[in-house]
Amino acid sequence: MLCAAELVACVIDGSNLTDSFERMLDARPGWPDATRGAVRDLAWSTLRDFGRGDAILDRLLHSQPPTLIRALLLVAIQRLRQRPEHAHTVVDQAVQAAATAMPGLKGMVNGVLRNALRQQSEWASWIGANPVSAQAYPAWWIERVRAGMPEQWEALLAAGNQRPPMALRVNRRRCTLEAALAELAAAGIEAKRLGDATLLLAQPVAVARLPGYAEGRLSVQDAGAQQAARLLAPRDGERVLDACAAPGGKTAHLLESADVELLALELDPRRAQRIRANLDRLGLQAEIRVADCCDLRSWWDGRPFDRILADVPCSASGVVRRHPDIKWLRRDEDIAGFATQQRRIVDALWQTLAPGGTMLYVTCSVFEQENAAQIARFLDRHADAECVPIDASPDCQLLPDAEHDGFYFARLRKQA
């Protein structure tokens, strides 16, 4: 419980959750999968519950404790809400954790949690008293989604508070879907077919348990993310640019789909290394370059691309259940910053697309400003661009559900 509280405290202090967890794992190489999973589950569930633990604590605390102790109380309250039948164990674990981290505050933690338990029947009304704790999102986020999707906003917010599904992509160069399903079944892993190369697991499992993963027959990739290669639909012999490529999930899928000449660009050198590792595992080849895709002079040789994947940096609001720290770390004004960055990227990349070529614009966002509004402005600026419909619509906004995360896709064709 203390490790989960440390992760929550890192996020409260402004750090990225995934990076903080990776640092924690690096410092504890011997941790078994079960311990990693338990710490992850506790920290991630606590952070998904944005504002709910605070709504309870604010009624019980008379002064602000140090961040780590507040984080510990949030983790304990989340656990108490999830597992009320284990209340005494949860309180004991929280008190022990406090005794280890800040012995002087052990009594306070004990007192607050026992007081909380005595008033458990009030929790629902405390949480329901304001929209932030009721929905478990910051107020600005609720407003943005409500304005953009007046009919779906509540379902959308609720979906972002669930545990995410786990989907796999079968590397069709090395394995068939049927063979992968049979291998999973033999390993006791239940899965169902979602698409030509997509499997959805009944329950998430540790990657190390996946048969064929190390041998490159399978990858872990959300089913929504797998739509990108289907929609860009590269053909053998084409020249393809993956402009924002790391960690390389979609790069690999494009290379599994057709024999293309692919250039993968990535701004962050550390993240770019992950593209190489992914491609090596899957037996795939591409040119990988560390570059700012907007700075054409630094990387473009002037030969146009037939297809471009622009999987641009974004708010990640469509994958918030996988990255719940973004509810805590993002600010409303950040969204305009992402929109500006996205605009620079698509305007630069458009110059490198061949006449008649296709650029797929992708975000994992559910905010209109980064999606449909961004593309409407792009079409205003570029008279030679048109949207190629996706399933009879000009674009496609996938909302997160039990099968996939939230993504936005717009397929743009340059006039020949």
Ligand SMILES: C[S@@+](CC[C@H](N)C(=O)[O-])C[C@H]1O[C@@H](n2cnc3c(N)ncnc32)[C@H](O)[C@@H]1O
């Ligand atoms: C949404 S992620 C890409 C995910 C990736 N396509 C995949 O499916 O695995 C966006 C990536 O773009 C990179 N990026 C951001 N700005 C960039 C730029 N100007 N040029 C190249 N890469 C950039 C980020 O570092 C990040 O790795």
